[in-house]
Amino acid sequence: MAWEENPPATAKKQIRNIVSDLRRTLTGSGEAGLVPVGQDGYRLQVAGDALDISVFDHLVTRARRYAADHRIEDAVTEFRAALALWRGPALAGLDSPSLEPQRAVLDEKRLAAVEELADLELTLGQHHKLSTELTQWVTEYPLRERLTGLHILSLYRAGRRAEALQVFQEARRVLIDNLGTEPGAELQRIHQQILTGDADLAAPRDSHPDPRHFLPRDITDFTGRTSELERLFSALPVAEDAAKAVVISAIDGMAGIGKTALAVHAAHTLTDRYPDAQIFIDLDAHTADREPLSPASALDRLLHALQVPREKIPEGAEERSALWRAELAGRKALVVLDNAASAAQVRPLLPGTPDCLVLVTSRRRLADLEAAHTLSLDVLPLGDATALFTRIAGDAHALVDPQAVREVVRLCGYLPLAIRIAAARLRTRPVWSVTHLIERLHHERRRLTELAVGDRDVAAVFALSYHYLTGDQRRLFRLLGLHPGADFDTYTAAALADLTLDEADRLVEQLVDFHLLEQRTACRYRFHELLRLHAVHLADGEASETERHAALSREFDHFRHTAGLAMDTVACSDRFYRSSIPASTTPAPAFADEEQAIAWLETERHNMVAVAVHAAEHGWPSHVADLSNTLWCYFEHRGSHEEALSLYTYALTAARGTGDCDLESHALHYLGLFYRHRGRNDEALAHYEQALTLAEDTGNRILRGRVLADLGSTSWHLGLGNEALTRYQQALKAARETGDFVLQAKALEGLGSVHRAHGRYDRAVTHYEQALTLARDTGDVRRPPLVLSGLGGVYGQLGRYEEAFEHLRQALDLAHTTASRLYEGSALCEVAGVYSRVGRYEAAFEHFRQALDLARAIANRPLEDEALNGLGETARRAGDQNRALTHHQEALSLAGEIGDPYGRARALDGLAHAHHDLGHHRQAIENWQQALAAYTDLHLPEADKVRALLDELRPDTTQ
Numbered sequence: 036m037a038w039e040e041n042p043p044a045t046a047k048k049q050i051r052n053i054v055s056d057l058r059r060t061l062t063g064s065g066e067a068g069l070v071p072v073g074q075d076g077y078r079l080q081v082a083g084d085a086l087d088i089s090v091f092d093h094l095v096t097r098a099r100r101y102a103a104d105h106r107i108e109d110a111v112t113e114f115r116a117a118l119a120l121w122r123g124p125a126l127a128g129l130d131s132p133s134l135e136p137q138r139a140v141l142d143e144k145r146l147a148a149v150e151e152l153a154d155l156e157l158t159l160g161q162h163h164k165l166s167t168e169l170t171q172w173v174t175e176y177p178l179r180e181r182l183t184g185l186h187i188l189s190l191y192r193a194g195r196r197a198e199a200l201q202v203f204q205e206a207r208r209v210l211i212d213n214l215g216t217e218p219g220a221e222l223q224r225i226h227q228q229i230l231t232g233d234a235d236l237a238a239p240r241d242s243h244p245d246p247r248h249f250l251p252r253d254i255t256d257f258t259g260r261t262s263e264l265e266r267l268f269s270a271l272p273v274a275e276d277a278a279k280a281v282v283i284s285a286i287d288g289m290a291g292i293g294k295t296a297l298a299v300h301a302a303h304t305l306t307d308r309y310p311d312a313q314i315f316i317d318l319d320a321h322t323a324d325r326e327p328l329s330p331a332s333a334l335d336r337l338l339h340a341l342q343v344p345r346e347k348i349p350e351g352a353e354e355r356s357a358l359w360r361a362e363l364a365g366r367k368a369l370v371v372l373d374n375a376a377s378a379a380q381v382r383p384l385l386p387g388t389p390d391c392l393v394l395v396t397s398r399r400r401l402a403d404l405e406a407a408h409t410l411s412l413d414v415l416p417l418g419d420a421t422a423l424f425t426r427i428a429g430d431a432h433a434l435v436d437p438q439a440v441r442e443v444v445r446l447c448g449y450l451p452l453a454i455r456i457a458a459a460r461l462r463t464r465p466v467w468s469v470t471h472l473i474e475r476l477h478h479e480r481r482r483l484t485e486l487a488v489g490d491r492d493v494a495a496v497f498a499l500s501y502h503y504l505t506g507d508q509r510r511l512f513r514l515l516g517l518h519p520g521a522d523f524d525t526y527t528a529a530a531l532a533d534l535t536l537d538e539a540d541r542l543v544e545q546l547v548d549f550h551l552l553e554q555r556t557a558c559r560y561r562f563h564e565l566l567r568l569h570a571v572h573l574a575d576g577e578a579s580e581t582e583r584h585a586a587l588s589r590e591f592d593h594f595r596h597t598a599g600l601a602m603d604t605v606a607c608s609d610r611f612y613r614s615s616i617p618a619s620t621t622p623a624p625a626f627a628d629e630e631q632a633i634a635w636l637e638t639e640r641h642n643m644v645a646v647a648v649h650a651a652e653h654g655w656p657s658h659v660a661d662l663s664n665t666l667w668c669y670f671e672h673r674g675s676h677e678e679a680l681s682l683y684t685y686a687l688t689a690a691r692g693t694g695d696c697d698l699e700s701h702a703l704h705y706l707g708l709f710y711r712h713r714g715r716n717d718e719a720l721a722h723y724e725q726a727l728t729l730a731e732d733t734g735n736r737i738l739r740g741r742v743l744a745d746l747g748s749t750s751w752h753l754g755l756g757n758e759a760l761t762r763y764q765q766a767l768k769a770a771r772e773t774g775d776f777v778l779q780a781k782a783l784e785g786l787g788s789v790h791r792a793h794g795r796y797d798r799a800v801t802h803y804e805q806a807l808t809l810a811r812d813t814g815d816v817r818r819p820p821l822v823l824s825g826l827g828g829v830y831g832q833l834g835r836y837e838e839a840f841e842h843l844r845q846a847l848d849l850a851h852t853t854a855s856r857l858y859e860g861s862a863l864c865e866v867a868g869v870y871s872r873v874g875r876y877e878a879a880f881e882h883f884r885q886a887l888d889l890a891r892a893i894a895n896r897p898l899e900d901e902a903l904n905g906l907g908e909t910a911r912r913a914g915d916q917n918r919a920l921t922h923h924q925e926a927l928s929l930a931g932e933i934g935d936p937y938g939r940a941r942a943l944d945g946l947a948h949a950h951h952d953l954g955h956h957r958q959a960i961e962n963w964q965q966a967l968a969a970y971t972d973l974h975l976p977e978a979d980k981v982r983a984l985l986d987e988l989r990p991d992t993t994q
Contacts, residue, residue: 088141091117095148107155112347114152115361119387121145146172146179153185156365162192164311164365167390173202177209180222187222191229191236199229247312249340250371253303254296256426259419263410267301270408271308271392281386285395285404288412289550289563290321290496291452294396297412298371302394309369309392314340316384320376321398321499327376330383334359337370337384352383360387367391376503378404398500400548414449414563417441423451427458439469446476447486448564453493456486463488483568497569500551511542512551513577514586515562516570519649520642522561527642530593530621531586559638588655592619594646595661597635600625602665604632605854612737612777616661633854636669644678651689659686660698667705671712672817672855674893679709700729704742711749712857714896714933719749740769740778747785751792752897754936754973760789776813780806784822792937794976796829803829820849820858824865831869839869860889860898867905876913883909900929900938907945911952919949940969944981951988960988 043049098113125141149172156165169186176182183206190199203226207218217223228236267284286294299315306313316336319325328336334355338348341362349355363386375381375397381404385393401407415423421440447453461472475485486493501509514531515523529539543560546552552560562570574583596619604626626632643662650658663686670679683705690699703726710719723746730739747762763785770778787802803826810818827843830836843866850859867882883905890899907922923945930938947962963985970978 087120088144091120091144091148094120095144098148099151102151102155107158111152111155111159112343112358112361114148114155115364116358117148118145118152119357119361119364146176146182150179150181150185153182153189157185157188157192160192161365162189164367164390165189166193166195168365168388173206177206178213180206180210180219184222184225187225187229188236196229200226203229247314247340247342248306249314250302250306251299251315253300256423257296257300258423258426259415260293260297260300263297263412264301264304266408266410267297267394268305271305272389280389280406281391281393282389283385283393283395283404283407284410285397285401285407286410286412287397287400287550289450289566290398290500291450291493292412292414292550293451294398294412295373296451298373298394298396302369302371305369305392309367309390311366312341312363312368312370314368315371315373316340317373318375318380320374320380321496321503322374323495323499327380330380331355333372333380333384338362356383359384363391364388365390369394372396374398375401377401398550400550402548415444415451415454417444417449420444420447420449420451420454424454424458427455428461436469439473442473443469443476446473446482450493450563450565452491452496453486453565456488456491456493459488459491460485479568479571483565483572486565493565494569494572497566500549501569501573504546504549504551507538508542508545508549509573509577511539512546513570513573514582515552516567516572516574517583517586518590518642519645521645522555522559523642524558524560526593526597526622526624527590528560530589530619533586533589533621536622587649587653589619589621591646591650591655591658592617593621593623594639594643595619595658595665597623597639598643598662598665601632601636602669605629605636605669612741613664614661616665629854633673636666637673640678644682647682648685651685656689656693656695656698659689660695660701663698663701663705667708668817671708672853672857674712674856674895676709676712676894680706680713683709696729696733697735700726700733700735700738703729704738704745707742707749708745711745711752712895712897714900714929714935716749716753716934720746720753723749736769736773737775737778740766740773740775743769744778744781744785747782747789751785751789752935752937754969756789756793756974760786763789776809777815777818780810780813780815780818780822783809784818784825787822787825791825791829791832792975796833799829800826816849816853817855817858820846820853820855821861823849824858824862827862828865828868831865831872836869836873840866843869856889856893857895857898860886860893860895860902863889864898864901864905867902867909871905871909871912874912876909879909880906896929896933897935897938900926900933900935900942903929904938904941904945907942907949911945911949916949916953920946923949936969936973937975940966940973940975940977943969944977947981947984951984956988960985963988 094113094117098110098117101107101110101113125138125145153165153169156162165185166189169182169189173179173183173186183202187199187202187206190196190202203218203222206222210216210218218226225236227233267286270282270284272282286298288294302313302315314337316328316333318328318333320327329352331352334352335348337359338355339345343358343362347358349358365388367390368386369392370384370386372381372384372393372395375395377397377399378401381395381401395401395404395407400409400411402409414420421437421444424440424444443457444454447457457472457476461467461469476482478485483494483497487495501512504512511528511532511534515528517531518527520527525536525539525543528534528543529536532539532542534542543552547554547560551566553563554560578586595616599613599616600623602613624635626635643666647659647662650656650662663683666682667679670676670682683702687699687702687706690696690702703722707719707722707726710716710722723742727739727742727746730736730742743762744766747759747766750756750762751759763782767779767782767786770776770782783802783806787799787806790796790802791799803822807819807822807826809815810822823842823846827839827841827846830839830842843862846862847859847866850856850862863882863886867879867886870876870879870882883902887899887902887906890896890902903922903926907919907926910916910919910922923942926938927942927946930936930942943962943966947959947966950956950962951959963981967978967981967985970981
């Protein structure tokens, strides 16, 4: 058999080697061995119950004996068990002509058993399941007429007469094409009986076994999950396209998400499609005081559900699994495997025929369950969540205060179990209002305690999930509860738990698989809010104070160190003012370029503020100081002003609480900076003045110079031109004394802007050029975009348009390169202004709109006011006076709100021009009079122009 013909010269030696290896393998197995026969022969001696064909023959013999004794159901059981031993064609994988006779004998045995089984099941009235099951057999063995006849008969009895006749015609064609003969007499007889409607072909009456219904009751207040049900049903085969394998849908999700409710509801909906059996079993993966069911124990319960007598249930799990598949073969059955622990627990419980549907629920993703359609449940959307609450609590509460109901479901994290409990508590306490329930749920430390009623308890179901974690998984889960932010990456997890990055990644992904963490975007993780509270509770109860402090210290070290690395990569002028930051002991990302650094800062912005706030409130003042001094430049140029105000307010509180004058003075300075960007100039001025006093008292000359420069900018925005000039001059002097080249460039740029506003263009250009040269010589990449914008604006006002556009092009390029949204917005306004002056109005509108959008995106209100006035002036020049009125009116309102006297004067001037062009002379005069007063107070040259216009109009005020 090894070589058929012409064996090699070494054939005997090869065979002896193989036999020797085989004897060693079989020695001690107890089930098989090689016995010598003659001089060169061996016989394989195998125990009868260890050889599958012997077991098969035994089962078939017993089935035939039962059939002879008219014990039809017992015979069917034995035939099914025998056929379940087969996994494919006989001797599959052995390609040898010498084996063909044996292969044919074995295949014949199998087919004979299939035909006898089909005959018996037709007697029992199982034609529905046979009509599907026999399709595959007839397709594989089209020349086997008895098999075809049984298939035709099953189709006919199942009410599928046309399909039965079609199968006959196909069988006839195959026989003629392959054998040149018509079908045999038996097949012809069945065909004729179908044509004539012979009553002898009718199915036996009352032969259906009782269907088995073991589903729990459906939930009467089941709400929502429409799309999830559609996904489950879409996985089912359509009627005309029979399934080729059992359909498996694996439903996973966190504890309390409603997996079982969905599976049971879907099962009840599908009972008509699976009429023979609907079986439910709890596999106890997360059941209090129980261990998960073993496959053998689960199969014992499942076989009992199908009324298999106890004495017929074998001991071994594999044998039980084979019997389970045999019992379900041909049945249209639906099986719900609830609360599964793993794919390994589920696999032995799966049917083997395509007429079945299996719904599996689990708290972990069963990614390794082959051929399963996975459905991961999320929390309920707001509408479904409020509807569920209302159905349980009653319409009265919802109708009285629908907004309060929305707040309750938010506090419940939109988790179905939590919503059910909260609604049930409200329903059973008539004196409670929804507002009272909200008050109870608002206390984070008590919220999980509140979400318990009867035997339903959110904390308890979470505890079961935690119980089945490994020690490493538990430790990471509870330490992640210490994280002050909303989400985190593996670097943060590694810092909290003092792990390598690979260890952290592995454990975090496992927690995601167990639905104890969520992953909304790649590499970012977060808790469900209620699970976060559970983790906080565990951290408080199971981690010592020392362990918690060490974990948070590592995390805070990680953030301040990584923030420093990011800001070192970003083109920013703040390095001169930052002190060195200690390196963290845990992994940190590396930034290849500024784009990566900015992306990290953007992603972690909220977390860094949360970390700084927590550090300020709980005794990590050095971390607050380091994060404050590291992030201000990022916040300023990217526009995160509200978060910056929050950070520096907490930093100020921490500094005053610890008596840290250095941190206090810096916090006051940065608060002034971000109040100014928000257009709150009076508050900015107050904080700057406090910072200046403290810097002078503590002898911090560098900070004093920086505050003086920012006082110059704020004074200018408050309309204090002379004060602004003085402050910039003082800042320039201080910068030269301390060797602060960054501040020198800033002060020179500020002086240039003040001179420009007063029409002293030559002096403005001189200061701008000095600032630009100094910035370039010292490697300050932040200052040039703003200086170039100022130069471009001056050249535009002087009518030197080519120079203006060239400088502004460079300004925009550098703003993009340095990722400064603030400087980009300023450059866009200057470019738009030049376009407006040269009559290219569409280009001007486009650039002003871009500047306006950017200003609103970064919440820079002075820049927003500048863009609105620019749009108004451009609209007036383009002849669209109504549009000009709209934009200038918006600018006027905003300037009044933020206390910007120049923006207000400019808006009034623009309104007057628009009204004048529309013929509204009285209104124009009124606006110009207001603008004249404002410009005069600011000592700006525009006052003379407005005065001249008023002089022209005053003789005629009748319109």
